[in-house]
Amino acid sequence: MTRLLTWHDEWSLNIDLVDAEHRGLIEQLADICHRFGPEASPRRSGDAFALIDALTDLGEAVREHFKREEELMQAVGYEDIAEHCTEHALLMAEYTDQLRRWRAEGLDVFDEDAQENARDWILDHILGADRDFAKAFHEMDDRLSATRDRSGVAVWAQLNAARRGL
Numbered sequence: 001m002t003r004l005l006t007w008h009d010e011w012s013l014n015i016d017l018v019d020a021e022h023r024g025l026i027e028q029l030a031d032i033c034h035r036f037g038p039e040a041s042p043r044r045s046g047d048a049f050a051l052i053d054a055l056t057d058l059g060e061a062v063r064e065h066f067k068r069e070e071e072l073m074q075a076v077g078y079e080d081i082a083e084h085c086t087e088h089a090l091l092m093a094e095y096t097d098q099l100r101r102w103r104a105e106g107l108d109v110f111d112e113d114a115q116e117n118a119r120d121w122i123l124d125h126i127l128g129a130d131r132d133f134a135k136a137f138h139e140m141d142d143r144l145s146a147t148r149d150r151s152g153v154a155v156w157a158q159l160n161a162a163r164r165g166l
């Protein structure tokens with residue numbers, strides 16, 4: 001029986017928009033588990049690449065999320081940003097490799113091994129390096145007090161405005 005993947009509040013970093021994105025990624029993965037897991041209804045022949053497409057979309061969503069996290073780290077002057085970016089790059093390389101293997105073997109059922117692989121890939125980072133960043137983020141009192149917003153929302157709003165050229 002596949003373990004149900006749901007967001008746990010203890011995974012929260014208390015940086016609202018980062019948490020919202022992490023939660024969104026976990027929900028996206030949970031949806032893939034639900035739609036393509038061993039208990040899902042029998043697959044139709046026309047859907048042979050649907051699982052790979054969904055996993056490719058997940059990888060792109062993670063890549064976009066990493067980019068925004070890196071922008072936030074840069075904006076707040078996180079001193080271990082280089083190390084963190086390297087971990088992001090390695091994770092994306094690892095996922096690209098995994099995706100290639102899944103595509104080559106024609107994966108069309110998201111079995112428990114594959115689910116665990118994807119779950120660990122995301123969660124180990126959220127609970128490891130991202131927690132280190134969150135700790136540093138919350139310690140940057142002086143810098144963040146200037147935004148009058150300890151949740152980081154103001155910083156993200158500025159970044160988003162900058163990206164849209166406002």
Ligand SMILES: [Fe+2]
Nearest residue numbers: 069125129130
């Ligand atoms: Fe990260």
